């Protein structure tokens with residue numbers, strides 16, 4: 001079959017995989033190939049157990065795989081054949097050298113650019129799907145267009161705004177799709193090609209076109225604003241705990257202002273995920289490198305409040321459990337950084353577990369999807385931990401439960417039965433405010449929620 005476009009995506013991760021699955025589903029007229037250097041990952045994408053847990057994704061993969069969607073490790077061949085290449089490789093925080101701990105590590109990115117150059121005998125459109133520092137497109141173009149054969153590449157920015165756990169819905173029905181390019185004739189032509197892809201299912205009014213730098217910076221800014229809302233409400237949660245104000249009531253009242261809006265105001269043990277911290281620190285580093293110290297400090301405080309919130313959670317457990325948790329069994333309900341995903345990257349649960357272990361508690365981790373990742377994250381202390389998928393078994397013999405992920409499953413457990421199997425007095429620390437605190441208190445639990453007055457029997 002003749003395909004209208006040959007699309008390649010380099011990087012079969014949380015973004016590249018689902019994004020290409022949705023493009024292939026919506027555009028049967030295109031051939032979509034996803035390549036990755038990670039053989040196991042590609043093998044998994046080609047199997048019945050795809051490497052990502054994402055509601056609805058399995059079904060879509062089955063519909064299009066080996067029809068117009070292909071997963072492969074043949075990166076060079078893929079580059080050679082493609083007209084349009086989305087680059088969706090990881091851009092983690094740098095851990096070495098200049099900018100360590102803040103700047104984006106662009107080594108995978110640059111390697112990909114050089115690979116594209118080495119395997120292209122004609123011009124192509126290169127789409128930045130990864131989240132990148134503003135002005136990366138210019139470095140990319142310099143690498144690509146410095147070739148002696150005069151092959152011309154056009155770099156377009158098309159950042160991804162999907163959230164994990166709702167990736168399929170976010171991709172099928174996005175608030176907006178952002179496509180930035182150079183404001184030259186060739187740049188606009190390339191941008192139009194990418195607009196055309198999305199226009200197959202996204203209403204035109206939701207496809208935003210901009211210059212390439214605005215597009216790159218908008219992605220960092222969107223994540224910074226979202227995380228800022230969480231740190232803002234979490235900072236208020238600390239005042240609530242001192243004053244008997246209830247953070248849910250405050251968030252509701254504040255969010256009713258249509259200028260503020262209700263979403264992303266759930267106080268929590270802290271935000272996790274692979275993006276927020278990394279992207280804000282990247283923004284901080286960019287500000288610092290332009291000498292914008294005050295701006296850098298402003299955004300860095302969003303991350304600092306988040307770290308403080310996690311620390312506060314552990315301190316709260318310790319002080320309320322009579323200042324010692326050594327030898328006490330503590331069941332963690334949830335390890336994923338949010339519900340509906342098995343992803344644990346930057347999950348507050350990692351920090352909380354380590355903090356509890358430092359206090360010599362006996363920690364039992366329960367999660368319906370994230371236990372394999374939890375074992376990897378805690379490899380160095382694995383032997384001091386217990387992993388138990390069944391929350392009833394996890395809580396049996398425990399002094400305390402800490403809810404760290406807002407899985408629906410935890411809302412509807414038989415807490416009376418759980419309490420009877422716990423050591424008394426039984427404690428619950430609800431790091432996600434998902435439980436019925438009054439009901440638990442009446443059952444005899446001592447209940448500590450985020451941003452609420454404690455409910456205790458002593």
Ligand code: NAD
Nearest residue numbers: 011012013014015036037038088089090091108130131160
């Ligand atoms: P990921 O780690 O899940 O996937 C990246 C993949 O790229 C890996 O499988 C890796 O093996 C592959 N890769 C690296 N170098 C390669 C190369 N030279 N050739 C072929 N494959 C290569 O990362 P992710 O979560 O999908 O994130 C990708 C980008 O998207 C990042 O910049 C991230 O910031 C951004 N982003 C992520 C999310 C999210 O929710 N995870 C959302 C929006 C944007």
Ligand code: UDX
Nearest residue numbers: 160161162163164264265266268271272273275337338
């Ligand atoms: C985020 C952005 O939402 C998405 O647009 C971007 O593309 C990638 O980064 P993600 O990290 O998948 O997506 O999840 P998100 O739903 O944003 O949650 C991030 C963290 O914030 C989670 O730990 C979540 O539990 C926490 N959170 C979210 C809160 O603590 N309170 C809230 O009100 C919302």
